[in-house]
Amino acid sequence: MNALVKFLARVGAATRGELAETGGGARLFVQLILRSGTALRRFRLVSDQVFFLGNRSLSIIGVSGLFVGFVLALQGYYTLQRYGSAEAVGLLVALSLVRELGPVVTALLFAGRAGTSLTAEIGLMKAGEQLTAMEMMAVDPVRRVLAPRFLGGIIAMPLLAGVFSAVGVIGGWLVGVVLIGIDAGAFWSQMQGGVDVFADVGNGVVKSLVFGITVTFVALLQGYTCKPTPEGVSQATTRTVVVSSLAVLALDFVLTAMMFSI
Amino acid sequence: MALQNNPSSGVSGATPPLIELRDVTCGYGGRTILEGVNLKLERGHVLALIGTSGGGKTTILRLLGRQIRPTHGQVLFDGQDLAPLSLDELYAVRRRLGLLFQFGALFTDLSVFENVAFPLREHTQLPESMIRDLVLMKLNAVGLRGARDLMPSEVSGGMARRVALARAIALDPEVVLYDEPFAGLDPISLGVAARLIRDLNDALGLTSVIVSHDLHETFGIADRVAMVANGRVVAQGTPAELQASEDPLVRQFVRAEPDGPVHFHQPALPVNEDFGVSA
Numbered sequence: 001m002n003a004l005v006k007f008l009a010r011v012g013a014a015t016r017g018e019l020a021e022t023g024g025g026a027r028l029f030v031q032l033i034l035r036s037g038t039a040l041r042r043f044r045l046v047s048d049q050v051f052f053l054g055n056r057s058l059s060i061i062g063v064s065g066l067f068v069g070f071v072l073a074l075q076g077y078y079t080l081q082r083y084g085s086a087e088a089v090g091l092l093v094a095l096s097l098v099r100e101l102g103p104v105v106t107a108l109l110f111a112g113r114a115g116t117s118l119t120a121e122i123g124l125m126k127a128g129e130q131l132t133a134m135e136m137m138a139v140d141p142v143r144r145v146l147a148p149r150f151l152g153g154i155i156a157m158p159l160l161a162g163v164f165s166a167v168g169v170i171g172g173w174l175v176g177v178v179l180i181g182i183d184a185g186a187f188w189s190q191m192q193g194g195v196d197v198f199a200d201v202g203n204g205v206v207k208s209l210v211f212g213i214t215v216t217f218v219a220l221l222q223g224y225t226c227k228p229t230p231e232g233v234s235q236a237t238t239r240t241v242v243v244s245s246l247a248v249l250a251l252d253f254v255l256t257a258m259m260f261s262i
Numbered sequence: 263m264a265l266q267n268n269p270s271s272g273v274s275g276a277t278p279p280l281i282e283l284r285d286v287t288c289g290y291g292g293r294t295i296l297e298g299v300n301l302k303l304e305r306g307h308v309l310a311l312i313g314t315s316g317g318g319k320t321t322i323l324r325l326l327g328r329q330i331r332p333t334h335g336q337v338l339f340d341g342q343d344l345a346p347l348s349l350d351e352l353y354a355v356r357r358r359l360g361l362l363f364q365f366g367a368l369f370t371d372l373s374v375f376e377n378v379a380f381p382l383r384e385h386t387q388l389p390e391s392m393i394r395d396l397v398l399m400k401l402n403a404v405g406l407r408g409a410r411d412l413m414p415s416e417v418s419g420g421m422a423r424r425v426a427l428a429r430a431i432a433l434d435p436e437v438v439l440y441d442e443p444f445a446g447l448d449p450i451s452l453g454v455a456a457r458l459i460r461d462l463n464d465a466l467g468l469t470s471v472i473v474s475h476d477l478h479e480t481f482g483i484a485d486r487v488a489m490v491a492n493g494r495v496v497a498q499g500t501p502a503e504l505q506a507s508e509d510p511l512v513r514q515f516v517r518a519e520p521d522g523p524v525h526f527h528q529p530a531l532p533v534n535e536d537f538g539v540s541a
Contacts, residue, residue, distance in 0.1 A: 125370075133367035136327050137429075138353035139384045 025221050031142050032150050032217070039147040049152025053114040053216075057160055060113055061106060065097075065164035068105060069171020072096055076172075077180055087186035091194040093172030094165075098195060098204045102165035104252050107211035110157055111244040115219035118149055119240040122223025123233035146220050153219075157212025158205055165204070203259045210255060211248050218244040278341050280305045280437065280469050281326060286335035288321060295321045297493045299335075303486075305436075308463050308470045310484035310501075312477065312515070314524055317491045319473045323439050326471065327361055328352055339437075357385065360430030360438040364445060366422040368414040374401070374425050375410040381432045400428040404458060420451030424458070431462065437469045438462070444476040452476070456483050477516060481505065489515065491524075 039046055076092040122145065125131050131141045169191075176182045195201065219240045226236035279302040288296040296318045303309045311319040324330050325337050328344045337344045339355055347355065368377050378397045382388060388396070401407045404424040414422060423443060430438055440459065444452050460483040463470045474480045481487065481501035488498040489512055497504060497512045505516055514522030530536060 128370065129363050129365070129367035130369055132329070133361070133363055133369075136329070136356055136359070136361045137381050137384070137433075138356040139381070140349075140353075144384065 021225075024225065028142070028146075028221055028224065029217060032147055032220070035140070035143040035147045036151055038143050039151055042148075045144075045148035046151045046155070049149050050155050053110075053118070053149075053152050054156035054159060057110060057113045057156070058163065060109055061160045061164050062167050064105060064109055065102075065167035066171040068101055068164075069093060069097070069168035069173075070175050072101075072168070073172040073175035073180075077176060077182070086180075086182055088190050089176040089182055090169075090172065090187035090191040093176070094169055094191045094195050095200060097165040097168040097172075098200050100204075100252075100256075102161045102168065103204050103207035103211055104248060106161040106164045106208065107157065107215055107248040108245055110153075110160060110212075111215045111219070111241055111248070114153065114156070115215050115240045115244055116237045118153070118216070118219040119223040119226070119237045120233055122146070122149075122220060123226045123228070123236050126224070126226065127228035127230075127233060146224065150216050150220060153216025154209065154212045157215070158208040161204065161208035161211075203255075206259075207252065207255050210251060214247050214251060215244040218247060277305065279303055279338075280340055281471070282336075282338040283322070283325070284336040284338065286325065286332045286337060288325060288330065288332045288334075290330075295493055296325075296332075299490075299493075299495050301488060301495060301498070303469060303471065305469050306463075306467065307485040308460065308472065308483055310472045310474060310480040310487045311490055312474060312480060312487060313490035313496075314492075314515070315475075318493045319490050320441060322490065323361075323441055323471065323473055326437075326439055327356060327359055357433060358436045360433075360435040362423065362426050362430050362438065362440045362443060364442040365419070366414075366426035368422055368426055368429070370414050372414075373410070374406065374412050374414070374417065377414065377425055378428045378432055381429065385433060396432065397428075400432050401425075403431070403462065404428045405454070418451075420447050420455065423447075423455065427458065427462075431466065431468075434466065435468070437471070440470065440472045440474075442473055442475070444474055444479055452479060455479075459483055477518075491515075 072093045073089055076089045076096075077086055080086050080088050080092065122131075125145065131145065134141045134144060173184075173187065177184045177187050222236040222240045222243070223233075226232045281301075281303040283299050283301040286296055286299045287294065299318075299322065301309075301322070311322060313319050321330070325332060325344075326339070328337070328347070331345050339359075342355070344352070344355065368374075369380065372380065375397055378400050379393050382393050382396060386393075398407055398410070401410055404427050406421060406424055406428065409417060409421060409425070414425070417425065427438075438459075443455055443459065447455060456479040459470060459472065462468060472480060472484065481504075484501055486498060487501050487504050488495050489504065490496070491511060497507060497509055499507075504512060507513060507516070511523040513519070514524060520526055534540065
């Protein structure tokens with residue numbers, strides 16, 4: 001009997017803890033949106049973050065995009081040449097990148113490259129009492145520190161996804177046209193005819209915006225709520241990658257399903 | 263001699279005290295840190311809070327900026343109770359308050375200059391040339407005008423604390439709170455820091471609260487000293503009054519005796535029982 005009560009108490013406490021955490025997260029999200037206006041008025045703070053999060057991720061995004069383009073062209077050629085339509089490799093590469101791989105892979109890389117550094121930065125600022133110091137100076141850290149980073153991430157993510165897809169298409173061209181020897185005219189014209197600006201590119205941009213919000217928010221939340229100790233910061237950094245990657249993959253399914261039905 | 267915890271002790275004058283704690287009780291999660299604390303601080307004074315580690319000194323400091331709220335009693339700043347204030351009202355009070363953190367809490371991504379400029383940029387619309395002059399004046403006051411371009415990682419612990427002090431006084435606050443300003447400083451930096459606190463207090467017309475273990479330096483610059491132990495203010499008065507006190511706890515503390523009302527040993531089982539030997 002006593003064991004049962006203890007068990008129930010533990011389940012209850014865990015549930016309450018989870019609910020409180022979710023509520024705290026939701027509150028921070030609303031605060032971030034409400035206070036982003038002030039950050040926009042001091043756009044310098046946001047553009048600095050676009051630089052830190054965006055420019056510094058460019059090399060990893062570019063290299064990854066190139067190799068993903070290579071592989072897509074090889075695998076696509078292998079399948080398509082069975083049906084005698086090897087010229088469609090260009091279309092396949094472009095559609096895969098713009099609709100799916102560009103936003104998703106960029107978001108996963110962004111979580112690993114920029115998300116972790118955001119979490120660690122905020123967590124260490126917290127550990128060094130910098131956020132408390134700001135509050136004691138009557139400066140709201142959500143407004144001054146978190147909101148510019150949130151906006152910076154949201155702006156940087158679609159741009160990076162665009163770079164990823166563009167470099168990927170060039171990679172596909174290198175393998176398909178230069179290496180395998182597919183006709184360049186057919187490669188480009190099929191791509192041009194088959195990719196729709198709104199249905200394909202537009203949906204990809206919507207996805208990358210949603211992923212940008214997700215990854216940046218998860219990273220900021222983990223940093224802002226972590227235990228201000230070395231272990232706390234390291235655990236939060238790990239959680240940023242795990243939680244935001246899973247969230248991106250799950251959201252990708254939901255978004256793709258919604259976009260198909262429209 | 264008004265040494266015991268007595269709210270009516272202290273300087274009586276026409277102006278109300280700038281800071282007042284009325285019967286404050288405070289604790290975290292079931293543990294009581296402070297119990298029934300009464301404390302008053304007049305404008306222009308330097309008040310030192312001394313006492314054993316974990317006795318509640320830093321908690322008093324955190325109450326003054328409402329980083330935490332009392333579970334019972336009132337914390338008054340300039341006659342205003344802090345507990346019911348909204349965030350905007352609280353921020354208005356905090357603008358009149360400077361807090362020096364134990365390790366400075368400088369913003370590590372900003373240079374020394376930008377650290378001191380931070381509150382000015384956040385709270386004023388001053389032109390850049392005026393911000394520069396103000397920052398250099400504040401840095402000059404702490405002797406670090408020449409360190410303006412260094413990053414926080416490039417300055418020593420004592421210098422970091424002086425930069426933090428310059429930042430704390432950037433907006434000309436009325437009160438500066440110092441959390442362990444002398445901890446871990448070498449003798450020279452320690453003397454400099456103590457002199458600075460007193461000089462700034464008098465030159466800028468501040469009111470200061472110092473939390474410290476360092477009795478020698480603290481007694482040298484404080485107008486009043488309050489000793490906090492076990493969550494209570496056990497004694498308060500001028501430094502001379504405390505040094506002459508016959509209260510056993512104050513005596514043990516002021517003379518740094520290893521055993522007395524504060525025991526050397528943590529409460530534990532009897533020695534023979536713990537080591538498994540029969541007496």
